[in-house]
Amino acid sequence: MEQKRKLSIICFSGDFDRALAAFTLATGSAACNWEVTMFFTFWGLNILKKKPGRKFIGRxxxxxxxxxxxxxxxxxxxxxxxxxxxxxxxMTGMMKRNNVATFTELREAAVALDINLIACEMAMNILEVTRDDLIDEVKEVIGVATFLRYSEDAQVLFI
Amino acid sequence: MEQKRKLSIICFSGDFDRALAAFTLATGSAACNWEVTMFFTFWGLNILKKKPGRKFIGRxxxxxxxxxxxxxxxxxxxxxxxxxxxxxxxMTGMMKRNNVATFTELREAAVALDINLIACEMAMNILEVTRDDLIDEVKEVIGVATFLRYSEDAQVLFI
Amino acid sequence: MEQKRKLSIICFSGDFDRALAAFTLATGSAACNWEVTMFFTFWGLNILKKKPGRKFIGRxxxxxxxxxxxxxxxxxxxxxxxxxxxxxxxMTGMMKRNNVATFTELREAAVALDINLIACEMAMNILEVTRDDLIDEVKEVIGVATFLRYSEDAQVLFI
Structure with a gap:
C-alpha cells in the first residue's frame, strides 16, 4: 500500500495574503487526500484567535x-x-467576484477537511496567549520537537 | 539508475531581493542537473508580466x-x-560591479536551463491577469492540485 | 541503522522575529539529534556579522x-x-519574563549543538562582506551548488 503524502506548513506570518496562500495550499493538499498539518507560531497565532478583532490578551x-x-x-x-x-x-471582494474561496471559507474548509490545526507553545508563552484565547478547532498546543516528529516524511513549508 | 533530484519553488513574493534568491536557487539547481519548477502566484505573478513597467490589467x-x-x-x-x-x-549596479548575474540575466538563464515556469491559475483569476499579459516563456497555467502532483518527491520552498 | 534526519534552513531574512524562528527550529532539531545546516544569505548575513551594531563594511x-x-x-x-x-x-524582555531563550542564547546554543553555520559566497560578494567581517563560528563560505549538495535528503526551509 502506498504511503499517504504529507504536508506540514509552519504558519509564521500573520499577513492576509500569506495566510491565504497557506490555507489554499493546505486545503488543496487535503482535498488530494494528503495528511496536512498547520503549525501556527508568532504572528500566525493571530489567525487562530477567537476574537477576530483587536483584544487585550496577556498578563x-x-x-x-x-x-x-x-x-x-x-x-x-x-x-x-x-x-x-x-x-x-x-481583495476579498475581488475573490468573491471571481468565485474564489475567501479566507473565512478557506479556514472553514480546513476544519471540514480535518487538517491538523496546531498552535506553537513557545510563541503562546512569549505572547501570553492561552488556549482559551484560540478557536475551539485548534487540536493541540505543542512544542517544536513534537511538531518535528509530526512532520517526519512530510514536505515542509515556512510561510 | 539514480532518480533525478527535483526542486519546486513557490514564488509568492514579488520583492526584488526574494525574486533574486528564487532565481539564484533555481538556476543553481538546474545547472546541477535537477528538475526545477517555479510556480508563480500572487505578487510573484508580477515577475512574469510581459510589460516590465506599470500597466492597467484586468476587467x-x-x-x-x-x-x-x-x-x-x-x-x-x-x-x-x-x-x-x-x-x-x-543593487543591480553592485551585482554588475562584482560580476554576479543580474535579475534579467537570471531569468534568461532560467529559460535557457529549461526551468519549468508556471503560473497560478487561481491568483490570475483573482487579479484578473490573463495568459496574454504574461511572457511567452511561461509553459503552463495550472492550479494547486496540479502543482502538488508536479512536486512529488521534490524539495519545495516557499519564497 | 537508521539514517540521521537532516534539516537545512536558508536564512534569507534579517528580521528579528524570523531569525528567532530560524534558530528555534534549528536548535530544536539539533537537540533531537538531527543534522542541521543554516545557510545565511543576503539580509541573513547581518545575523553573522562580528559587530552587532552598525558598521561601514565593503569597498x-x-x-x-x-x-x-x-x-x-x-x-x-x-x-x-x-x-x-x-x-x-x-520582545526580548517578554522572552526573559516567560523563561524562553533569547536570540543571543539561541545563537550560542546553535554553536554548542554543532549546527553547521555557513555563509553564502555570492551574497558576500554582492554586499562586499568578507570572512573577517563575520563571527569566527561560521564554518564555511560556500556557493549555492555546494549548499544543495549538503542538503541532499534534508527537509529545506526558506526563512
Whole structure:
C-alpha cells in the first residue's frame, strides 16, 4: 500500500495574503487526500484567535499591547499595499467576484477537511496567549520537537 | 539508475531581493542537473508580466488599480530599505560591479536551463491577469492540485 | 541503522522575529539529534556579522552604505510593529519574563549543538562582506551548488 503524502506548513506570518496562500495550499493538499498539518507560531497565532478583532490578551502590559496591536484574523494586513487595512477587504471582494474561496471559507474548509490545526507553545508563552484565547478547532498546543516528529516524511513549508 | 533530484519553488513574493534568491536557487539547481519548477502566484505573478513597467490589467476597477500599483518585473521593490525604488537599481549596479548575474540575466538563464515556469491559475483569476499579459516563456497555467502532483518527491520552498 | 534526519534552513531574512524562528527550529532539531545546516544569505548575513551594531563594511560607497544601514545582529528589526527598533528589545524582555531563550542564547546554543553555520559566497560578494567581517563560528563560505549538495535528503526551509 502506498504511503499517504504529507504536508506540514509552519504558519509564521500573520499577513492576509500569506495566510491565504497557506490555507489554499493546505486545503488543496487535503482535498488530494494528503495528511496536512498547520503549525501556527508568532504572528500566525493571530489567525487562530477567537476574537477576530483587536483584544487585550496577556498578563503583562507589553503582551497586552502587542496582542491588541496585532489583532485577530479580521485585522490581518496585506504584506504590501495595505492602504491602512482597506486592501484585505478589496481583495476579498475581488475573490468573491471571481468565485474564489475567501479566507473565512478557506479556514472553514480546513476544519471540514480535518487538517491538523496546531498552535506553537513557545510563541503562546512569549505572547501570553492561552488556549482559551484560540478557536475551539485548534487540536493541540505543542512544542517544536513534537511538531518535528509530526512532520517526519512530510514536505515542509515556512510561510 | 539514480532518480533525478527535483526542486519546486513557490514564488509568492514579488520583492526584488526574494525574486533574486528564487532565481539564484533555481538556476543553481538546474545547472546541477535537477528538475526545477517555479510556480508563480500572487505578487510573484508580477515577475512574469510581459510589460516590465506599470500597466492597467484586468476587467474590474479594483484589479486594474492593483495591477497598476504592483507593476511588472522592473518595478519590484526591495523588501526593506527600498528608498522609493532606488535600491533595486543600486543593487543591480553592485551585482554588475562584482560580476554576479543580474535579475534579467537570471531569468534568461532560467529559460535557457529549461526551468519549468508556471503560473497560478487561481491568483490570475483573482487579479484578473490573463495568459496574454504574461511572457511567452511561461509553459503552463495550472492550479494547486496540479502543482502538488508536479512536486512529488521534490524539495519545495516557499519564497 | 537508521539514517540521521537532516534539516537545512536558508536564512534569507534579517528580521528579528524570523531569525528567532530560524534558530528555534534549528536548535530544536539539533537537540533531537538531527543534522542541521543554516545557510545565511543576503539580509541573513547581518545575523553573522562580528559587530552587532552598525558598521561601514565593503569597498564601494554603495556597499558601505547598505551594510551600515542594515547593521548587525543587534540592529535586526521586527518584520512588523517595529516601533523604530524598540520592539526587539520589548520582545526580548517578554522572552526573559516567560523563561524562553533569547536570540543571543539561541545563537550560542546553535554553536554548542554543532549546527553547521555557513555563509553564502555570492551574497558576500554582492554586499562586499568578507570572512573577517563575520563571527569566527561560521564554518564555511560556500556557493549555492555546494549548499544543495549538503542538503541532499534534508527537509529545506526558506526563512
Amino acid at each position: 503583562s502590559l507589553k503582551a497586552r499591547m502587542f496582542n491588541f496591536l496585532m489583532g485577530g484574523s479580521a485585522k490581518m494586513p496585506m504584506s504590501r499595499l495595505n492602504f491602512g487595512g482597506m486592501s484585505p477587504k478589496l | 474590474s476597477l479594483k484589479a486594474r488599480m492593483f495591477n497598476f500599483l504592483m507593476g511588472g518585473s522592473a518595478k519590484m521593490p526591495m523588501s526593506r530599505l527600498n528608498f522609493g525604488g532606488m535600491s533595486p537599481k543600486l | 564601494s560607497l554603495k556597499a558601505r552604505m547598505f551594510n551600515f544601514l542594515m547593521g548587525g545582529s543587534a540592529k535586526m528589526p521586527m518584520s512588523r510593529l517595529n516601533f523604530g527598533g524598540m520592539s526587539p528589545k520589548l
